[in-house]
Amino acid sequence: MKQLLNTLFVMTQGAYVHLDHETVKVEIEGKTQMQVPLHHLGSIVTMGNVMLSPFIMARCADDGRALVILDRNGKFKCRVVGKTNGNVLLRQVQYETVRDGEKAAPIARNIVAGKIKNTRQVVMRSARESGLSEEKAALHQTTVVLGEVLFQLKDSRELDHIRGLEGEAAHCYFSVFDQMVKPAERETFRMNGRNRRPPLDPINGLLSFLYTLLLNDCISAVEGVGLDSQMGFLHALRPGRPSLALDLMEEFRAVVADRLALTLINRKQITEKHFEIRPGGATYLNDAGRKEVIVAWQKRKQEEIEHPVLAEKIPFGLGPHVQARLLARHLRGDLEEYTPLLFV
DSSP, X not given: OOSOOEEEEEOSTTOEXXXXXXXXXXXXXXXXXXXEEGGGXXXXXXXXXXXXXXXXXXXXXXXXXXXXXXXXXXXXXXXXXOSOOSOHHHHHHXXXXXXXXXXXXXXXXXXXXXXXXXXXXXXXXXXXXXXXXXXXXXXXXXXXXXXXXXXXXXXXXXXXXXXXXXXXXXXXXXXXXXXXXXXXXXXXXXXXXXXXXXXOSHHHHHHHXXXXXXXXXXXXXHHHTTOOTTOOSSSOOOTTOOHHHHHHHHHHIIIIIIHHHHHHHHTTSSOGGGEEEOTTSOEEEOHHHHHHHHHHHHHHHHSEEEETXXXXXXXXXXXXXXXXXXXXXXXXXXSSSXXXXXXX
16 A cells, blocks of 8 residues: 555557556557666556557556556556456445445545534645635634534434535535636636536636546545445446445545646646637647646646644655545444545
8 A cells, every 4th residue: 555556648649559468558659768666566558549559458458457548638547457356245235335325424424524623624735825805704604604514513313414515515615616716817717607518618628527537536536445436325326337436535625636737737737728719619728738637747746745544755656546445444333434435
């Protein structure tokens, strides 16, 4: 768990990825442009027209190494899945817990509590950094409302009520998201509500791309411990929906993805030139924008945080993997409750 397994992102159109003994090689127009030892990689992600050799696909499946295929806009298409791993008894307990609302509700409640507490930290930090009194007041009021939602959540026992409080908190948070963007950047990165499928403005395009990266990591984390990524406690079950991975990513959204988006915008690392607008208003990062974001994403995953349960430092990138293991331990009965990862 101490080694941060990196992700290899291949975005150059027409690239060919193959395995030469224990080395992953990326070729462009017949020439090797990159090579990296396979054991250094936890996952491989391709975007767009990138070719993969059948051998590397089979090897990733055998090793349980994530191999994810996205389109050029970062939209998920598929992932290579090998033999089902993990303890069948763990998955049996997972299914029984999902069906039992009284057992599922406490897990969902703790997930939402972690999400709201971490979201509140992001808003509080922006309030401290803001130089405008009106902004400070609005952001401070948001932290008050989020605190009130947390208080209501404490006694919630019904899944629908928990989901309703999560939605209320999210609406409150995104209503002030603009005010966490520096005034000079607000013309380009103005948020008129959260939208997706497709995103209709640059800020939503950036967030959607980051959420895709985070979700892929969370899918790998839950499947890596032998849990079923489609059987979640907070998110309703739908065919093809990775509900458990969506559950797991909630506590990471604000601090990992949203905070990185704000940093990239406020430092002008991502600007209007990094987006392309399609017919109908769909707004996506262009090639240069995706490369900028992925470099920042990889650096972010290497930063260390203090894990309150483990009482030791871990890289950001291992956060979902540690939390998936804690969730598995709770389901097995080794831990009384699932404890979300709180950031300070």
